[in-house]
Amino acid sequence: MKKNSFREGQYMVIPENPVSMFLFNSVYSAWIWLALRLYLGYTWFTAGIKKLSSGTWTGENAGAGLEGFVKGALAKAEGGDDVTGWYATFLENVVLPNSKVFAHMVAFGETLVGLGLILGLLTGIAAFFGGLMNVSFLFAGSISVNPILFILAILIVLAWKVAGWYGLDRWALPLLGTPWTRSSRETKEQTTHI
Structure with a gap:
């Protein structure tokens, strides 16, 4: 066994490299995540507010905007461009008949994701749902800034422990019982029972 690895319970734990340790585990990197979080949050929040x-x-014509978007994606699918068949089937049979519900979900979802990222509240969860919306837009053939936003969302999900340090997560996560707030005895007991 190498000097840098050790056994904990029945698993071999390999230490992280210094770069990923700094980026994803150190509060000293939180300012990087703050900048990315605010940019991503502002982008989602303004998009959601515009839709709301x-x-x-x-409102009055709820779902009309989404119907137009879906019909555009279906036209791309018919032309063999950018939209796969299975996703076009989903859009046609699930989203289009329920366009009012999905339109509200998108508008409120974008706004809430933006607020979560701006405030640093449940940052990893907010970034996950933002990334999920980005992937949905990409599947529907809408490229624009979605690849960039998706990559940023994935990075923030990976950095969930420190991404909200300069935000409400600094206090919310310990109150919710994150893994690092458990006593060391509880952690050792759980490791040996796995």
Whole structure:
């Protein structure tokens, strides 16, 4: 067994390299995540607010904006461009008939993801759902900034422990019972029972 690895319970634990240790585990990297989080949060929040304030996603003509988006994606699928068949089937049979519900989910989801990222509250969860929406837009053939936003969301998900340090996660995560707030005895007991 190498000097840098050790056994904990029945698993061999290999220490992290210094770069990923700094980026994903050190509060000293939290300022990097703050900048990325604020950019991503602002992008999601403004997109959500625009949808909430327009009458085509919510309000009088709820779902009209989403219907237009879905019909555009279906046209791309028919032309053999950018949209795979299985996703076109999902859009046509699930999303389109329920466009009002999905339009509200998108508009409120974008707004809540943006707020979560800006406030640093449940940052990893907010970034995950933002990334899920990015992937949905990509599957529907909407490229624009979605690849960049998806990559940033994945990075923030990986850095969930420190990404919200300059935000409400600094206090919320310990209250919710994150793994590092357990006593060392509880952690050792759980490791040996796995």
